[in-house]
Amino acid sequence: DGGITQSPKYLFRKEGQNVTLSCEQNLNHDAMYWYRQDPGQGLRLIYYSQIVNDFQKGDIAEGYSVSREKKESFPLTVTSAQKNPTAFYLCASNRGQGAYEQYFGPGTRLTVT
């Protein structure tokens, strides 16, 4: 089945540690996205990538980093510089320009204490 996978589903870290969230898609989509979701705030765009080896900052990129070495993979690193990292993180993809709807993974809930 085609789709987007995110792992792990739940992740716990101590403050000051970097953590990497995985996102893989087998939909052959060019574009991939990372969103952060907090209660009552909808989704906010962290980073997006339209093509391999290229990515752009979204609205709340500070404290996060990404890479796009392969078309199917777009990992997100939450660094110790992110002041409030506890949130639900969603990865999405779409075919790119001209195809607007995005397909979402199941999400990773990160808790930092």
Add this chain to the structure above:
Amino acid sequence: AQSVTQLDSHVSVSEGTPVLLRCNYSSSYSPSLFWYVQHPNKGLQLLLKYTSAATLVKGINGFEAEFKKSETSFHLTKPSAHMSDAAEYFCVVSGQSGGGADGLTFGKGTHLIIQP
């Protein structure tokens, strides 16, 4: 610039009664509009989309939405609510000319509660 406003943060209906979730938008371009549903601790699932074809759009699970340009609205409806419809619903607008890679704007969500 574009924006989307979901007019109700919570909507509560009885099972078997109609559902109405309201969404207004603004966009400098001819928009594409979407409704997504999210069940607790899950990803978002596309319910339906409007992309300048028919103004009445039918989606999955009996939902539909009507695009009204004069009112800049894209309200989501369903004739008869089921318990399984209880979830968070997001209205989304994409209006960036030339592509939607960074042009999606999400509403803050409406929490739909179904009373037995």
